[in-house]
Amino acid sequence: MPQTKPTTPGQRIRGLRLRRGYKQAELAELAGVSVDLVSALERDVRKGMSWASMVKLARALDVDPGVIAGKGSYLEPVPGAAALAVRDAVINPGLLPKMSPEGGQEQPDTAELWRRVESGYGAYFGGEFGVLAADLPDLIHRCRVLHSAERAAGAAVLAHAWQLAACVLVHTGRDDAAAIAAERAISVGQTGDDPYRLATMYGTYSWVMLHQGRLAEAEEIAIRTAEEIEPTMSRAVPNQLTAWGGLVLNAAVACGARGDRAQAEEYLSVARAGAARVGADRHDYWVSFGPSHVGVQTTHIMTALNRPDVALKASGTVRREDLLPVQWGRHRLNDARALLELHKSDAAEEAAAEAKAVSAEWFRHQGFARSVVDDLVDHRQRLSASLRDLVSVFEG
Known part of the structure; x- marks a missing residue:
């Protein structure tokens, strides 16, 4: 009789634990969490956990957090859309020394490639991962030429x-390939002439490290890069502030994920001062920064730190019009989690429904969304x- 594939984080934890021969108490000790948490998760009495706990359990079980979260590819059936094709474009023998694109190929039109990149970010922030994945392999090839x-x-x-490849690979559960793509973005960015654009590529690498549960490294990359482009506020240009502010917020999120509230708040305070200088929220290099985005990340961090009251207070500073679609969706999921912790189920359900309305395709790629719905x-x-309707997104 075929075995049923584990469908909840607790079932995946149990399978990994048994495979490694650990008792529940041994896993709890290795991970630095309570045995009650491990037991509740494995019995599906509790389906959700904090990101910090998931990272600790993943490290103890020698897997990426995404394995426990059940990340995978659930792309819409757009012709040509395949996460593996994006992975293959990143881990590609043609990128080896002496294996660059063959000569004699017609040089692509630069303006047309920029239009396709713009469209790619539109698909990404609109939650249309299938549309993005379908175009990326050819786009990468033509940009390489x-x-x-x-x-x-x-x-x-x-x-x-x-x-863009790094971003879609993270959401489809291929964090290792995403790290390679982010590294390639940095390497290529170094041959350009814009230090602030290059800094945002380091920000993407930091974000990938965060998804791998490598929290200290994610913070270090973000804050060291931020220090290199730290603006003098009276002379800073707007795109410099956006690149710098995005990195400081990355560092704050990494600290919040590992439970270091004091350091996270210190970074948030620095970012808040920079956002006040920016004034209105900005989107430069497809990175967002400003007062609303400080509010978004404060909500996210305080939700992770189990301070729902503080999270919802910060959420009140966020203006929907300042956020791109999936940014708003992720923010509403944080609201939903905070409201659940305060036993406001009706409001939490409404927030989750708003998140799903952004994009069902994006929603089903979010382990956090599944946890909230469960x-x-x-x-x-x-x-x-x-x-x-929310449950149906994860069925089939």
């Missing part, structure tokens, strides 16, 4: 193509039509 012919002209557009179900004796 351009960069081979004109290094200065092709550096920026190719760096962003690699960055806990909403546990809080209900009867499922509303809205909650049944």
